[in-house]
Amino acid sequence: MGELSKLINIGKKLEGQLNKVGIETFDQLKQIGSKKAWISIKAIDSSACFNRLCALEGAIQGIRWHNLSDEIKHDLKEFYNGSK
Numbered sequence: 001m002g003e004l005s006k007l008i009n010i011g012k013k014l015e016g017q018l019n020k021v022g023i024e025t026f027d028q029l030k031q032i033g034s035k036k037a038w039i040s041i042k043a044i045d046s047s048a049c050f051n052r053l054c055a056l057e058g059a060i061q062g063i064r065w066h067n068l069s070d071e072i073k074h075d076l077k078e079f080y081n082g083s084k
Contacts, residue, residue, distance in 0.1 A: 004029065009055035009065050017041045030060050035079055042083070050080045 003025055005015040021040035023029050029037055034057035042048040051065070053076050058065030068076075 004059075007059040008062060009058045014041075014052065014055065017045060020044060026059075029056070034060055034076070039083065050077065053080055 002015055002019065004010050004018055004023070005012055007026060007029075010018075018024070018029065018037065018041070021037070021044060023032060023037055023040070032040075034053060037056050038048060038053040041052065054065035054068060054073065057072060057076060058068055061068070
């Protein structure tokens with residue numbers, strides 16, 4: 001278990017995907033941002049879903065993804081729908 005799986009919302013599978021795309025630390029994840037990280041994951045896993053995008057953003061903010069503000073969720077949903 002690495003550094004990322006210690007973050008909220010990040011399990012072993014998501015950590016493995018992040019590592020596979022070159023993201024191994026919280027600082028790297030924060031710098032890249034949830035959207036770019038998700039795009040990288042989507043490139044290696046076509047099943048990357050909206051919840052995974054929210055999980056990444058929640059991990060960056062240090063909160064459960066369910067507790068993201070409605071404004072952030074709306075922004076992420078628009079991004080997700082535009083990325084299909």
